[in-house]
Amino acid sequence: MxxxxxxxxxxxxxxxxxxxxxxxxxxxxxxxxxxxxxxxxxxxxxxxxxxxxxxxxxxxxxxxxxPDGAVRHELLHLKRFHVDGVPKLAAAATPWGIPAISPDAIGALDNAIEHIVIVPWELQHHPERREHWEAVLQDVCDGLSDIPLAELRLAISMHCTFLRHVLPGSRQAENVRAFAVEHGIFEAADQFAGQFLQAAASKENLVRLLFHTFPEIPKEHAAMEYVSSRTGVIQKPIS
Structure with a gap:
């Protein structure tokens, strides 16, 4: 730097x-x-x-x-991929070079997974960053009704998981819970949140849990992507 x-x-x-x-x-x-x-x-x-x-x-x-906390956040992303050898969830390469799934959409999902893992470390070092993440969740709550129906179960499950493991006691938790209960998906989202924590030590296990729970995501178009300055980029299929 x-x-x-x-x-x-x-x-x-x-x-x-x-x-x-x-x-x-x-x-x-x-x-x-x-x-x-x-x-x-x-x-x-x-x-x-x-x-x-x-x-x-x-x-x-x-x-x-x-700010120090925001910089540490980005460093934690870098460390996970480059130092710890954690793979990204990415759009799979195709013979014709055009991904069959939106790289932005799969990248956003990977980012959401990573945030559940790294933000607790960020807050441990920079408790002042809680204001930032509370504001992020406020934006989430403000946009709940705009989530497409086909994406609702996955989105609410990820939000519930983040709140449970990253911001317990957040003032936004009841808003997300009430929305999930209203749409009949709270119990499933809460169950996923518990399973996420059990699998969190392995990104590969987390991704398997994700595709098992949400088979509507086209697994055949996604891959585990390992990034290294020494070995380059290697993609592996999701088992």
């Missing part, structure tokens, strides 16, 4: 940057992006990350938003 950005971080996060870069064999580049200036649930800005075998970028607003 460039010195001008490292110098803006506190010592623990700065050391974490250097540790991830060294262990992963990568250099993290920060690129300013004015389009992120008003992003995030609080309108203060947001960070975005690209994680590839040869290119690892944190995009940051130009308004000065570069």
């Amino acid at each position: 460039q010195p001008e950005y490292l110098d803006r971080l506190n010592a623990p996060v700065r050391n974490f940057v250097l540790e991830v870069e060294q262990r992963a064999g990568i250099t993290i580049q920060v690129i300013p992006d004015q389009g992120l200036n008003r992003g995030g649930p609080l309108g203060q800005g947001n960070l975005a990350v690209v994680i590839e075998d040869r290119r690892n970028i944190i995009f940051a607003p130009t308004n000065g938003y570069f």
Whole structure:
């Protein structure tokens, strides 16, 4: 990471940057992006990350938003994939080079899975970030009625799982629960949340649980994608 950005971080996060870069064999580049200036649930800005075998970028607003907790969040994503060897859930490569499933949709689902795992670590180091995640859940609650019916069971199950394992006691929990009860899917969502925790030690097991519980997701068009600066990108089918 460039010195001008490292110098803006506190010592623990700065050391974490250097540790991830060294262990992963990568250099993290920060690129300013004015389009992120008003992003995030609080309108203060947001960070975005690209994680590839040869290119690892944190995009940051130009308004000065570069908080330690948000940077650690992106570093935790990088560490999971590059250092811990955790695979991404990704659109499967096809012989004609065009994914048969939306990479954005499958990437958003993978991000939701990863957040349930890494946000507790983020909050442990940066409890002030709870305000950010409470605001994220407020946005979720505001948009519950807009979720397409075909996606409702999966979306509510993921929201319930996040609330149960990441933000227990959140003021948004009752709103999501009431919505799920109204639509007759709370018991199934709550059961999935319990199973998620049991499988959380293995991303592969989590993905198997996901496709077993939600067979409407086209498993044949998805893959487990392992990213490494040393071995490149390797996709494996989902068993």
